Every structure is written in C-alpha cells, then in structure tokens.
Amino acid sequence: MSSVEILNMGSRVTRLIRNFNVENRAHREISKARPKPAPRHPSASGFPQEDIAATSISEEVQQRNDPLLSMLKDVYVESKDPVSQAEAVPVVKKVEQKTQRRALKYSLPGDPYGFCDVTDVPKGRLSLVEALTALNNHKRLPKTWTPEKLAQEYSLDPKDAKALTDFFFPFDVKIIPPKTEETKQIKDS
Template sequence: MSNMGARVARLFRNFNLENRVHREIGKAKPEAAPRHQTHIDPVQSTQVTEISDAIHKRNDPLLGFLKSVYVESKDPTEAPKEVTEEKEERRPLIFSLPGDPYGIVEIIDVPKGKLSIIEALQALNNHKNAPQTWTLDKVALEYSLDLKDTKALLEHFIPFEVKIIPPKTEDAKKIKDI
C-alpha cells in the first residue's frame, strides 16, 4: 500500500515538470545591488596611479644588482657530537608480581627516585598497616625517593579500602561471613 502512495506522490511531484522548469528559467534574474560610490580626490587618484606605475616599471639598476647576486648552498658538515650519555642510577626492583602479568615484560630495575606500580602499592600498604615502623623517612630510604615526593605519596594516595556499612535496622539482610 505504501508503494501506491509513493507512486501518487511522484505523479503529483513530476506533473507538468517541464513547463514549470521553462517558466522558472525564463524569469528575469535579480540585478546585483549597486556598488557604494566612493569619493576619491583627484590629487589622491593621481598619486595612486603614479605609485602603481612606479611599482610596475622596470628598474634596471635593481635588476643589475639582482643579477650580480650568486648564492651557493651547501649542507653544513656536522661535527660528530660527543656521546655523553649520563648513566641513570637505577636500583633493583624490590617487589614484583610472579610470572608475566598482563603480558608486560618483567622489569628488573627502576630509576632512583621512581617507583613501579607494585612497589608504590606495597609502600602505601606497609605505611597504612604499620605507620610507626614504616615512617616517611624509612619509605624514602627503602625506595630511594625524595622526602618531598614520599610525603606527597603517603599523604595524597590511599590504597583501596573496603568498608562495610552496617544497616540501620536489625531486620535488614546481612552478608553472612564465610
């Protein structure tokens, strides 16, 4: 049924199409708006023409100077740079996951002043569980960190905690301990 409706719509849309096209083409086209008239002083117009003539006029002395210029370009020879690679101090990894976790290549050492993710979590967990033994100074010494960085690490990063909030009423369902 919808196919029938499309046919009827096409019939009305294409009805007398050629006559309508010729009528539209035959209409007079709208004229462009007139340009804004400018008032140029006759003195100024002569200066403009003189300047444009001077620009387009051939200047033989300048052309001679241009022809006398010769540019020779060569690639500069680079002096071999002395390779002074500063060997970054590294320390052996203290904690690592067994095996090949997540397809990551096993890291055996890290630069001093940096931590691996596993070491950072271990340091945070040690400090959280025993803050008297794992003080700021001990964590900084153990992992070769700056005191400022260690303080920021222990102050602003908190390892995951699971808190179970007891229900307000005794009738609520509870998760049984296993």
C-alpha cells in the same frame, strides 16, 4: 473568539504597523545625499608613468653591477650558534638521571598488562607495584614503615615519602558479614 481568529487579528496588526507610511519612508531614504566616496589609491589608477618607472627599476635590478660584485666577494661571514648555559644544564641532568637507576624491589609475576618490561626505575621514582606495596605496608604497620624508612628503602626524597603516606591511600576493602538470625530486621506491617 477562537484562537485562530486571535492569531489572524494579531498578524493584521503587525502587518499594519510594518506597512505604515512605507511610501514616505522609502522616498526619504532615496532622497538622502550619498556620501562622497574615498579617493582611490594612485597605484590602482594605472598611470602609464608608473609602469615605465617600474619596468626601468626591474631592468636596473637585472643588470650586472661589477663594482658591487667585487665588493661582495671581499665579504666573509662566519656564523656559529652559541650554546647558552640554560640549554647545557638540563642535558647534564638527564645524563645523570639515566645513570642513577635502581632495580625494582617488587614486581608482578608473569606478564600482566606489560609491567614486566620494566626492570629498573630512576632513583626518586616508584613503579606502580612498588607504590601500592609501600602504601599497603605503611597502612598495615605504620610504626615500622615510617616515611623515613620508605624514603630509605625506595631511594625517595623524604618529603616525597611523607606526602605519599599523607595523601595517598590504598584501596580499602570492607567485607560485610552475612546476615544472621540474631540481627533484628524491620518488618513490613
């Protein structure tokens, strides 16, 4: 048997199963009792009594009621938004941070990448150039440039300076020396 004959035989079997007893199944579905539909909402039925009630209410709303109007004129409302303490505190901190700034210790010469626009930074912060300089100084002379000295030099929190020296490392460039004749090389056999 070829593969085409096998496929045709398979499609015949599936067609037989699909069409088996179709007529009886269809009659069974048709003869089932339909469920009773849910009752409609009274407003959807559109009774004329409701329309009359709605129009009378809308007329009543549109009429001027002088006693209610005179009582409304006696009412006076004054409203102020209270300033919560949680909102007031951050404003003060922002003002203090703006006044407590320090001049840059190091900057790049010229105007590369727009870094020259920055002339000072808030205390407790570092510019990119200062951070790289501080990390490089600590890497070259760790006994001289301790985290305490870096904190003092750049107005940092001591634990921030300690974290800076522990977790950040400047790029480490390693230069591989050129090959010499003395080095042994594996040769293909």
